[in-house]
Amino acid sequence: MSPGYYSLLDEPWIPVVTKSGESARLGISDVFREARELRCVRGESPVVTAALHRLLLAFLHRVHRGPADGEHWAALWNKGPCITSLTQYEVKHRNAFWLLGGERPFFQCPGLSEVQPKPASQLILHRATGNNTTLFDHTVDTDRPVLPADVAARWLVAVQAFDTGGIKTFYKAPGRKSAKPAHGNFFGTVLLEGGTLWETLMLNAVIYDPGKGLPLGLGDPGDCAVWEREGPPGLEPDENARPRGWTRLLTLPSRNVLLHGVEKDGVPHVDGVVISPGEQLDKEHLTSEAMAAFRKSGARQATTVPVQLEMLRGAWRHADDLLNPGQNEHGRPVTVEDVATHVEHDRLSMTKEVTLRVFGQKLMSNPGAVEYWSEEALPIKLALLVAQDRGWGVKPLFGQAVKLADEVGTGLQQMLRTYREEFRAKFEPHKHWSFLAERYWPFLETGFARLLHDVGDLVAHREPDDPGAQDELRRLFVEWGENVRRTADDALHTWLDRYPGDVPRQIRTVAKVEMIARSNLKKASGVYKHEIDQYIG
Template structure:
């Protein structure tokens, strides 16, 4: 394996970032075209959800540095322009344009040239679903002896993803250091506000940025993305907090070096060295901007006192909509800081309040993540979810709205718990082994209806009328979905005629519980709305 000095892969101009254009056609573009043509592109679309999130974070760091928006007036000017101007980008690249070569011998992009003295391993090490050695995943069973060659475009995408999402565990030793902590994005669901075009998406997620004035919060004048920093020297990787927002967006969680060779007329990445990188010692609740946070709760369901807010994370099956209070709604000063939504949503709410965004608009809140095993060392699943973000709800600051949304979510949770008890109580009585599967017939049928609930509540807010109709429709959908799941279970649970009476008894009990849950839900809704009217 060799590293050829003459080989170059310029990430500014080479086609490597996977995108979807406004016609729905997939393509690949370099960083320069991605920004300058962002008004003609729909979105970034990586081969996995963590890759999509990691690429967005990389591009946002570049956007902040090249097109820093320091005031809402500047933001409005960017929003009303048809496209991004070339001049700010070219001015930035005049100073840092040489930092984006994947194979540069002196400072290869997002890599550490000091690792050249370590023998590379297969580049499959970059790809979670191409497992090697003991790193077995559910996706693939590649072995160390398998030969893997990656195109520079694919390798660049996985390089960016590894820095953001690499699991913890043992890596290639570097100066005696073998153990590595989780890359920061593993600890949260990465939240992105998505518009109709990539340009809109970048603007929605581009916070007002002025390091000299410490904007956004916790950003210092020393803030810079990793490619602006000096090349990491040989030695033991350090530990430190983030210097600011673009520093965290491009956090060097691993020291990596790709090796490459000619393969016919093309260049292929044929090896990689991955060692521990910089350990993040800051607090995500203070530094991370693409996440929502909530107060942890104990087994009694009550918030834990004196415990820091924890990031919202994705879970299989049960949708991110269940965290809509934390994701969408403004925190209440009197609540003792029980939740915190992504700062981009606060910014959007302010812009709409001041007439710089339409108040009847609804955007998409997309959340990305991955599921690790119990040891936090192996990727088990990739996760992505979405929920609508109506501006009318983003602007609302009253406690009643949070109570109503929370009550709607609780109804779904309680009905789901009743479903689980339906099966477990029956199995216990019959002394039969539990059979899973009820969740699959219940939870996946709720997200669309919950999205309609949010849109309906937003419409009611704009029209200054109670949210009763939307909440009633939601309650009916939850009840019908739960009963349908229960009936399907009853039809499949019976093995002979002797079971029918037992099943019927448990189904009747379940139906009564669901009916009671719906009645209680309506009582709580009426109480909240009455309190709002009296206030």
Template structure:
């Protein structure tokens, strides 16, 4: 009798957690995910960053499978081909045959070419390390605040596969295992080379009502302007299996989206028995420097870095714009609306910021009529923030904003500008609320900073749901200017009510008041003076012209409420 080699085939074994449109959750195989994509709401992994990594894996499969036997530069080839997929009854049909042809490279336990791993990877001392190095929700050395206590001693094959994909995308930096055969290893250790590729990004993806829509919306055509595609582009499973050392062709890569979405940032080998995975060897893999990768990576914003330009001696250097975990997605809307944000206009010396190319792709679909103007999408933002020299994940950002694609329309920017103007209204009004809190603190003899920060948090928190609802409905409004006027009226009332609450809580000391230093010299400040200043400023900010667009200055504009 012979013993069969162990196998865990990701093409037909359940391992991908998904949430269905009815709210239920289940693990599916790769074949089932594509087959049932119309009934799936979204991936439902262990972390939002895992969802991001898994979706990029599915996109790499889809791009490659749709390329057919000719393996064209990328599929779909152009926006017309994309439209055929969007309207087709079974656009993902080629995936089943594709996965069958490459089944061996999707085996997690394959003895020679294990999925996303390096067969035979080992250290000089033949060490096997804890799975805490692979599982991102276990902070190394700090298990008491983890979802797992005391650590990840063993994983089932399905869960191990998910964390493997996540590690290739979001693994932290720090000292790694020193793999035999890697010339970068010193004294048996792999010294820090930075986080895995997606960890550099302020990730942005576009979600539809179902996973089927989400995959198609993020399936950029090869005729997308300024997006790099090359004939050599291929996913990791169609490339030669990695060894311990860095790949020799990194100077020419990434070749395209398939290469980038399956980038092998790490060299990994899972150690297992018949019941699951019990250990790992995890070392550094292929480096990918983040500067000036905007022609390759579509799922992030980019910021110009004068400091790096000076350091590197280059005329233009763009770096990924990471997310601020303290800022909600709607407050970062100006960075998502392609071409609408101040500073994104291309000048002779280069733009200060570049929007995500995936958003520009949706803008193209909207402008050229491939998506209805009122079609709703969710711009989801996902990212990891690293601490202690990027050796641990400190925070994970996950948020989204629902809006009609007309906000991205290049030929009709009225809706996008209305959304940004309304956002500016909100920010200005909340700053006025913060100033009121600072004045009340000064009037009572207290430090103004804590009260002001608390008022800013209160203001933005109170506007979170109203703005999201207003933004969702903006695309269906016949007149975006009138819609903005409605927002300003609601904003005025909301912030005025919040200010009244601060005044009610100000206390006796603020009522009595005191002399404070002002810009023009000493002045008397109490709650009455603070209220007058607040109401006056708020009224001036939130004026509505009855006969003209609200974002155009006019002498006939009058305050919504007269100053008291």
């Protein structure tokens, strides 16, 4: 095999933060060799950060052929990566990690070499290309941006997991074909972050033994990462791809991509790219995703759907789904479930604090355009993951806490509908709701993070049959209810100050809906306190 250039094993392209807080870029090899001295990986966007972690996890699983069981996991957690295995793996697969050139460029389809490349800006999901609207940028196809090789490499990995849908280049006439959005768009990617990058990778490294169907029944003994396959992807897209192994899913080539490289000032750059449909995963196979949480939805909670992030409302609203075990493919991610098992078997301390991060990308109704990116963080103690097993009935309590916030938010929204119906004037409820929502939902996040921390601390250090502990648990959740009520009061007060009304009829209508809103708030708070007392009692 003829070699290419710009090796992703050696060249500095992955952005990291050291334990001393300094920013750096490293190749894959050095990321693993220095993982215990690094704080984290941080890309230029949430989708880049999420995609890089998925790539590194696949690399970890394949290098170590595991962790195959709890003991293997504990050995890696305590000792760090096996440098001998890492070196042998790099030697064996070195020719699969050339970004540019060679017979098999990394994560690409060399069969597209006869297709005329488009501007390199197509790689970057928030840049304008063709008819797509933009998230931040106003680049047009007549611009020919040249991307440094490290930037192109990061976005290549991100595109495979998060590319938008819509019309793509196709190697056959007429040269255009519609593609589904890449699978990462359909769920929030959940990541447990530890004190070092190695801790983070191990906290998200599931028990991996394809021969035994681990994880998630993805039991193809031939499971492998994309760079280990016998050959590069074919030109013909697979519109009904099925997950046949965990590392295959982590490195699913949802797009056939080929980068066009040039040298600029003696340094490799990318000035063009072809992006064509590749292996497209159906939504029905999302339950094979180990980094996603699932919740009940629809009439009678009969449907299971992946947890996704929403503008303003925050990941904390899904704390139950993210942290607590569920049934029938409903509940926390497999990665989090495995960490709970390690806590139960004393491989991890209950008192250890980690950060639960959720990364997401929301597409517009036109699936070829990005509406927004999200990255949410919840600091938690690992004790929360085993609270139910230790006899702490916190699952319904967190459910009631989130339910209260939702009901109060709905009450504020209903107040605006009532105002419109009563006043029957030109009134923009969406504009007013945006004003209220921005002063309600974001202000609850800090209080809920404090609730998670304090409940986790209580579970880690007290026993559930301790009457004093139960009183403290009640106090924490009552305090959350009071926080919701204060936040709603403040939001309502701000809205009234901003829109006081300037005619008698409008003032009377405002007074009426305010009275209704405060009455509903008081009622919701009373019901919440009753439910908390019932569960704890």
